[in-house]
Amino acid sequence: MSIKTYNVKLNGKVYEVEIEEVKAGSQPTMSATPSQAPKASAPAGAGQAVEAPLQGSMFNILVKEGQAVKKGDVLAVLEAMKMENEIIAPIDGTVSAIHVEKGQNVNLGDTILEIA
Structure with missing residues (x-):
C-alpha cells in the first residue's frame, strides 16, 4: 500500500x-485537514511532480515553464x-x-507538471 498526498x-x-x-475488497482510510504546516521543500536540484488528483480533462494551464510560483498558487484547472x-x-x-496540454485527458496520478 502507498499513500499519496494532494x-x-x-x-x-x-x-x-x-x-x-x-487492494480490492479492503477498506481505505482517508483524511482531509486544512493545510497549515508547510512541508519541506524538495532538495536543491530535485523537482517535485504535481500529479492529477483525479481523472479528467485539462481545462486550462495557468503557468509557463520557467515561471516562479508560490505554495498555494493555482497552476492549472482540471475538469x-x-x-x-x-x-x-x-x-x-x-x-x-509541463507534461500536459490544454484539452488533454489525464488519469489519476499522471504528472501534470514539475516544480523545482
Whole structure:
C-alpha cells in the first residue's frame, strides 16, 4: 500500500488530502485537514511532480515553464465530472516542466507538471 498526498482547494480553502491505495475488497482510510504546516521543500536540484488528483480533462494551464510560483498558487484547472478543480502549487519554486496540454485527458496520478 502507498499513500499519496494532494493539496485541494475547495471554497477558497486549501486542504491536504491523503489517499491510500488499497487492494480490492479492503477498506481505505482517508483524511482531509486544512493545510497549515508547510512541508519541506524538495532538495536543491530535485523537482517535485504535481500529479492529477483525479481523472479528467485539462481545462486550462495557468503557468509557463520557467515561471516562479508560490505554495498555494493555482497552476492549472482540471475538469472532472462537469466540475472545475484547481490544481495548486504544493511548494514554492519554478515550473521546470509541463507534461500536459490544454484539452488533454489525464488519469489519476499522471504528472501534470514539475516544480523545482
